[in-house]
Amino acid sequence: MSRRSLVKLSLGAVVLGALALALGCASKPAKAADKPAPATPPVVLPPLPPPEKLPRVMLGIDVLEAEGFKAVAGKKIGLLTHPAGVNRRGESTVDVLRRAPGVRLVSLFAPEHGFDGVVKAGENFTNTVDKRTGLPVYALYGQGLEKSKAMVKGLDALVIDLQDIGARSYTFNVIMSHAMEACFTNGVEVIVLDRPNPLGGLKVDGPPLDPENISGVGAYPRMPYVHGLTMGEIALMTKNGSGAISSLKLTDAVRAKGRLTVIPMRGWTRNMRWPDTELKWVPTSPNIPSFEAAVGYAMVGLGTQHSPWEWGIGREYHFRGISYPKKTPDEIIKAMDAYKIPGLAFVKRPGTDRDGKPITGVYVEVTDWDAWHPTELSFYMHKQAAKWSRLNPFAALTTNEQRSFRIHVGSTAWLSSLQREGSKVDVPLFLKNWAERAAIYQEQTKKFWLYPWGDPAPAAAPGKK
Template identity: 55%
Template sequence: MACSARKKPVAPATPAPATAPVAAAPVAPAPTVSFPSAPPVVYPVMLGIDVLEETGFRAVAGKKIGLLTHQAGVNRRGESTINVLRRAPQTKLVALFAPEHSLSGQVKASVNFGDEIHTPTGLPVYSLHGKNRKPTPAQLKGLDAVVIDLQDIGVRSYTFTVAMRYTMDACFAAGVEVIVLDRPNPLGGLKVDGPSLDKELMSGVGAFRVPYVHGLTIGELARIAAMMPGVLDVPESVRVKGRLTIVPMRGWRRSMRWPETGLTFVPTSPMVRDFSAVIGYAMTGLGCEYSGFKHGVGKEHPFRGLSFKGKKPEQLAADLTALKINGVGFRKINGTALDGKPASALYVEITNWDAWEPTQLSFELMRLACRYNPPNPFAALNAQETRSFNIHVGSMAWWNALKRDGAKVNLEGFRSEWARLNAVYQQNTRRYWLYQP
């Protein structure tokens, strides 16, 4: 059975800001969460789409629906959610919506694409990463609901949660129900790390004011958007009337990383092809942003193979090892560069998951870049590069300190403060949890 969020109307209010810290207390009642009785176990985890089908498609019965999904939107047996919903009785799937990387998942990061026709079904595919970032009123006209089935990776700057939140904005404004089919956070639901997003840095790579590694599922983020004033970019009078239904997973626990789910990882984007890349994205994605560090060897080891022009892997390993970064180790790897020439890099291994703080390496790479390329490569960024750096990292306080102090920036002080704030965040977000440890 799905868990449904239906709120009573309240008196019209002044439109709320587009966001609010997650520590704010909700004023709307929490959605009722009702889990189906457990069926015979086939796989350790049943995804939201599996639970929807197992419960007879009740959440979509009698409805004309759109679907926001991508190539990783599959059930536990690997069947596309598009095909699963097309066979749902008394349900009519009439439109598809595609996030960044397109429905196929093959379009490169940050590259816009247009609307198209889904050849296998003849359905229109509306791009949410082109001239529009959210469904238009015309695209939503006649729909009873938009179903969202997106595989997120648990990192704030990965844009699928942005696509979900923007779609919720549009649907709530149009009076269209949102149905989220929940999926695992590949990093689990207990690992939280890095700075939270400053309000002024909200953008297409950050629509929730959460830590960089946020520890929530996409369904739990949807609950925050629906329940907390100021997260959605709609007037408060619209938010409280909005309809959100979450179809939760069955069998998933917060302590589970992706390998424990028993599910096959379907690539979510061209560079995130497996769980190894998910770990790397959380760990080095920020550190390779304008620092001079590169990740990968040719097309292999994305986000895990580090290199810096003019530095041998052995020197890089010595410098990084001296920093005593929690939970990681380093080893040299060889491969072939994009130009066909031999290349080598430093592979980042996780040696202690519990001790690992995903973003620590990224911020150490920023400091190290200032040593390798003095006086300070970040101080030389132009306005567009500065904006890009900041909307990914999320903290103007960090930017100001890094630009001013370079290699001498007090990272330890920042990490201590982030850890303190993240402990408060974890306590305050427990009310939105759909799953226990």
């Protein structure tokens, strides 16, 4: 057999063998345990990060950044702020402006409590240097106008970013008016980055400020204790309001030449209280660590002015707890419940005293925001103090204490009646008069409003049927 024939025979055998193998395999039944070949496993991707959850309200600093910093571009600026001056992400306004293109932040200015927010109420402090940024920090609080003028001289603009709490005697609105006066007389522009009024923009309540009681804790004549305005709106009123409500003692010519820019918020409406904004609270001062404390400041702050009453339950519940010497929580609750103050409830809560020991105190709850009049409790606290004291404590105030009481409360007539009548003082009569005057003030200041009522809007504005 030739070699070629042998190769053909071998190839044929291979082909026949392969065919037989294929037919044999096909003829065998599939085993029951056989499983189909697994499908290609899906590609597992890491989960996408959730979109950044930002608060619904854009603050003035957020709007300034969103608009490309146009209001401050190319300017040499100073910044009046404190730890609560942050954007809605919680980033310091100082840092936001330092990284802003074309902006020269050259100096910082501090209100009451200092740039770091740790100085006690009423304490003065000196100029210093911020260790983190190396920028000079000027103390505006407690300074006269001439010193303040020297501090802002050479700036193109002073930016103001202060978180107020909606009460007249909280001095940030006074510091702002003081700064505006220094800037206007120096040809320096004022730029206010607006922020929410934590109590909302519809509540006005409490005694108006008598003009003779204007001071460092109250600069705006006839302003109710709870004013219902934002810092931006107060700034507009300061520049454009009449002398009857504005604090500046400048000539009309200087006021007209003063340059003011307010950067409004976006997404804020007057019916919003702080929790509605979704913003995180940053302490505005040592004793206002929370929104709850800001509410309490308006509620019991005046009641503890030169009075036996004290706020807090030991080291806790700033301005929300109340106590009275030698009176038990049950006695306090019984006395205050008797006044039937709308929107409030008095309950016992545990706390810790200065030595770390457990105590029980009285906590003031707001049960109905619409019915609640923020300052009403304070004046019943005054009345009750006169009732519980053997001698009227307000009749025994020194001259300096009387002045301090008047400039905080705002009403000379209230102190006079309290000293004269003691526990028989007619609280409802004063409350009615103050409410009427507060409604008039609100009508007068509506032209400075930057924000709508909100949804749903009230059926009628205060004072209207």
